[in-house]
Amino acid sequence: MIISFHYNIGNQGIFHNSIMFVKKALFAVPNSKSLPIGLVARFSSATGDIGVTVNDKTGVATVKLQRAPVNSLNTGFLKNIESTLDSLEKEKARGLILTSGLPKIFTAGLDILELYNCTTESLTTFWTQLQSTWLKLHATSFPSVALINGHAPGAGCQLAMSCEYRIMLGPKYTIGLNETKMGIIAPFWFVDTMIDTLGPRQAELALTSGKLFTSSEALKVGLIDEEVGSEEEGVAKAEAFLSQYATIPGTARKLTKLMIREKTISNLVKNKDKDLKNVIDLITSAQVQKGLGLYLQSLKKK
Numbered sequence: 001m002i003i004s005f006h007y008n009i010g011n012q013g014i015f016h017n018s019i020m021f022v023k024k025a026l027f028a029v030p031n032s033k034s035l036p037i038g039l040v041a042r043f044s045s046a047t048g049d050i051g052v053t054v055n056d057k058t059g060v061a062t063v064k065l066q067r068a069p070v071n072s073l074n075t076g077f078l079k080n081i082e083s084t085l086d087s088l089e090k091e092k093a094r095g096l097i098l099t100s101g102l103p104k105i106f107t108a109g110l111d112i113l114e115l116y117n118c119t120t121e122s123l124t125t126f127w128t129q130l131q132s133t134w135l136k137l138h139a140t141s142f143p144s145v146a147l148i149n150g151h152a153p154g155a156g157c158q159l160a161m162s163c164e165y166r167i168m169l170g171p172k173y174t175i176g177l178n179e180t181k182m183g184i185i186a187p188f189w190f191v192d193t194m195i196d197t198l199g200p201r202q203a204e205l206a207l208t209s210g211k212l213f214t215s216s217e218a219l220k221v222g223l224i225d226e227e228v229g230s231e232e233e234g235v236a237k238a239e240a241f242l243s244q245y246a247t248i249p250g251t252a253r254k255l256t257k258l259m260i261r262e263k264t265i266s267n268l269v270k271n272k273d274k275d276l277k278n279v280i281d282l283i284t285s286a287q288v289q290k291g292l293g294l295y296l297q298s299l300k301k302k
């Protein structure tokens with residue numbers, strides 16, 4: 001028998017922005033005793049699905065990104081991620097495991113179709129949403145783990161770096177800020193985040209070459225914290241990492257995190273407009289548009 005009840009969180013009046021949480025309080029396995037299985041939610045939309053499962057005992061939410069084929073981040077998907085984080089804050093989640101529901105890809109980073117042939121208006125909407133989603137993820141009150149179960153180039157790496165702990169499935173996938181390889185420049189807040197993660201020396205080497213690290217290379221430079229051989233192992237390690245916070249007072253933890261991240265966060269908050277202007281100037285230039293077109297073609301040719 002499944003006992004379930006539903007409640008709405010963050011329904012903003014549009015279908016794809018409404019989150020329906022379904023609490024399955026008890027799940028009775030035939031001939032066995034009832035097992036609590038936690039809180040399960042599904043966030044569906046034309047611009048990506050986000051599956052949320054909350055463990056009733058620990059309060060840890062597993063958020064699975066699912067926007068086929070490669071979890072590329074467009075405006076709608078970023079908005080959905082932000083709404084999900086808002087809901088988890090409201091629900092007082094005790095931890096986040098951010099992962100992918102797709103095989104082989106954590107996220108392919110920004111949806112290049114949002115950058116190619118864009119207008120100033122569409123780029124403004126997209127970039128403003130990216131800034132907003134990132135600020136939310138970077139400053140969550142709950143501890144966060146990225147379980148990187150596939151490739152994580154560009155903004156995929158940025159999302160992972162914004163989590164407090166990174167566990168990556170080895171050995172086939174790569175992670176890194178590869179903007180220079182595409183003939184563009186990582187925005188200053190991506191750079192700040194990479195410096196915070198790797199230190200200036202390794203960040204400079206990585207950013208100037210647009211390096212995509214294998215999991216073992218990433219482990220060596222500190223871009224990830226652990227490399228695992230299976231997703232199950234990754235989940236167990238993520239849960240173990242988060243469990244240490246069960247006995248740490250939440251406010252002390254959160255304020256400490258924000259103190260450490262404050263410089264990088266406020267650099268973007270204070271310079272959002274400047275960042276947007278930089279992006280518009282660079283991305284709408286004829287030379288970069290040509291490069292993006294060729295890059296898209298090269299992806300499609302494979």
Ligand SMILES: CCCCCCCC/C=C\C=C\CC(=O)SCCNC(=O)CCNC(=O)[C@H](O)C(C)(C)COP(=O)(O)OP(=O)(O)OC[C@H]1O[C@@H](n2cnc3c(N)ncnc32)[C@H](O)[C@@H]1OP(=O)(O)O
Nearest residue numbers: 072108109110111112151153154155185187278279299300
């Ligand atoms: C003065 C200061 C100025 C500062 C200005 C700052 C400006 C900053 C601007 C931009 C910053 C950007 C950051 C980014 O995130 S850029 C994106 C980085 N990501 C990538 O480069 C990834 C590209 N993709 C791949 O390498 C592969 O697709 C991979 C993820 C490894 C998956 O490989 P595979 O499984 O073999 O899948 P396919 O390559 O066949 O791809 C399947 C289809 O998906 C399309 N695709 C892939 N990636 C993207 C993407 N990022 N956006 C949109 N579409 C993507 C691909 O074309 C295939 O399409 P189709 O099925 O139609 O052929």
